[in-house]
Amino acid sequence: MNGWTVVYSDGFPPAVALRRGVLEGHDIPAVVLNKRDSSYLFGMVELLVRAEDAERAKGILAAQDPTEFEAT
Numbered sequence: 193m194n195g196w197t198v199v200y201s202d203g204f205p206p207a208v209a210l211r212r213g214v215l216e217g218h219d220i221p222a223v224v225l226n227k228r229d230s231s232y233l234f235g236m237v238e239l240l241v242r243a244e245d246a247e248r249a250k251g252i253l254a255a256q257d258p259t260e261f262e263a264t
Contacts, residue, residue: 195242195243196223196240196241196242196243197240197241197242197243197246198238198239198240199215199222199239199240199241199246199249199250199253200238200239200253201236201237201238201239202236202237203228203234203235203236203237204237205224205226205228205237208224208237208238208239209224211239211253211256212224212239214252214253214256215239215241215249215252215253218248218252220241220245220248220249220252221241221242221245222239222240222241222249223239223240223241224237224238224239224240225237225238225239225240
């Protein structure tokens with residue numbers, strides 16, 4: 193995807209979806225690209241943002257407390 197940059201990737205789709213919500217809450221459009229094999233469930237899911245939003249998005253994700261994403 194031209195003009196888009198990967199800011200996060202994980203093998204667990206819900207982890208990517210949570211981070212997408214965080215970015216969208218900060219008015220950063222984000223796209224989830226699922227590269228997982230549907231039969232064998234291996235591969236990665238990527239979170240992409242526009243190139244001009246990449247540094248800001250990485251900063252927001254880095255500032256998040258990892259425990260905010262864990263179930264209590």
